[in-house]
Amino acid sequence: MTKKYRAVLFSQQSKSSLWIADAMKIYFEVVDHLDIRKVEVSLSTKGAEILYEGKPVEEYDCIHVKGSFRYVDLLRAISTYYEGRCYNPLTPSAYTIGHDKLLTHIKLHPKKIPMPTTYLVPSTQTGRKILDKINYPIVMKLPSGTQGKGVMFADSYAAASSLLDALETLRQPFLIQEYVDTDGVDTRAIVIGDKVVASMKRKAVEREKRANIHAGGKGEACLLDSHTKRIAIDAAKAIGAEICAVDLLEGLKGAVVIEINLSPGLQGITDVTSIDVADKIAKYLFKKTDERANEGAESSTEIIQEMDQDKHEIISPLDFRGERILLPEIVTKITKFTENEEVSLSLEKGKLKISKF
Ligand SMILES: Nc1ncnc2c1ncn2[C@@H]1O[C@H](COP(=O)(O)OP(=O)(O)O)[C@@H](O)[C@H]1O
Numbered sequence: 001m002t003k004k005y006r007a008v009l010f011s012q013q014s015k016s017s018l019w020i021a022d023a024m025k026i027y028f029e030v031v032d033h034l035d036i037r038k039v040e041v042s043l044s045t046k047g048a049e050i051l052y053e054g055k056p057v058e059e060y061d062c063i064h065v066k067g068s069f070r071y072v073d074l075l076r077a078i079s080t081y082y083e084g085r086c087y088n089p090l091t092p093s094a095y096t097i098g099h100d101k102l103l104t105h106i107k108l109h110p111k112k113i114p115m116p117t118t119y120l121v122p123s124t125q126t127g128r129k130i131l132d133k134i135n136y137p138i139v140m141k142l143p144s145g146t147q148g149k150g151v152m153f154a155d156s157y158a159a160a161s162s163l164l165d166a167l168e169t170l171r172q173p174f175l176i177q178e179y180v181d182t183d184g185v186d187t188r189a190i191v192i193g194d195k196v197v198a199s200m201k202r203k204a205v206e207r208e209k210r211a212n213i214h215a216g217g218k219g220e221a222c223l224l225d226s227h228t229k230r231i232a233i234d235a236a237k238a239i240g241a242e243i244c245a246v247d248l249l250e251g252l253k254g255a256v257v258i259e260i261n262l263s264p265g266l267q268g269i270t271d272v273t274s275i276d277v278a279d280k281i282a283k284y285l286f287k288k289t290d291e292r293a294n295e296g297a298e299s300s301t302e303i304i305q306e307m308d309q310d311k312h313e314i315i316s317p318l319d320f321r322g323e324r325i326l327l328p329e330i331v332t333k334i335t336k337f338t339e340n341e342e343v344s345l346s347l348e349k350g351k352l353k354i355s356k357f
């Protein structure tokens, strides 16, 4: 494989980001790793510019922009600036949505992605009415915040009511959520494109309910069933992120999504699964950048096409996602099938025919 393309990683230079930048250097010809705290977006009569330590940044074929919720406006500004100019695994709005649990739940809901019953509460007055009718225990959460720090548990009206009074001083909307009993265990799935590439369960330490590694939680590799994988992949897609971590709780009613993390720490998951997640991210970034560069051209070497007027024969290996068969992208292009279209499937051993219904 020849190294090609110019890529940039904007980050806060955490260890995980250093791993990703190093892995990207295996595939890309140029990899710049820029500290997001030294970036400025300049808008003047000359137009928009991204400056790094005061100098304009160059053009790239691929950007990956990471950072905590504190930098959400900057993350979105950078990705908006580069929109359409190069490959970015996240849409600009993904930053705003993914870093806000309120918006995340609003986005997941219409896609019917399972999540705990959640109330979005604009004020403590509305909150008190909910406390009257809800079953306990409950969880109260601030919309942004990570590492378990904005998450509070209340096992009675009295406990919830005093939390509500404390929240009043912050004067910001928050979430009231059904408590999903998993004995302090949550599930983290790393989604890259349409695959879950690594997953682990984290168990809260004794006396804690939050399973975050930063709250002392202990991780253990796990395999997810195809249904849970599907939920994680759909959740990532719903918010416009091709690379992210999806946090789930597997309670009595099945897996529910509680959060999407756009800049997940990689140390914990790499340690417990022995999967080189940074390499998987880098490889995916390269593959997608290459696909973008070759758009319109026939890029897939695995596909041999024999064309006549309106019939196409494709010889290709089959790709499975769990138990499901994934057909190559070219099938969608040629058949022009669209999502939600009714089709009839006629099946027999070794043969499959899909026709418009
Ligand atoms: N509805 C819930 N029911 C039970 N436990 C929860 C619930 N929501 C969160 N938790 C626990 O709290 C932890 C942190 O919550 P999460 O929503 O992921 O916020 P953070 O952004 O702080 O990680 C989760 O990993 C889980 O262990």
Ligand SMILES: [Mg+2]
Pocket (backbone or CB within 6 Å): 147, 148, 212, 247, 259
């Ligand atoms: Mg979390």
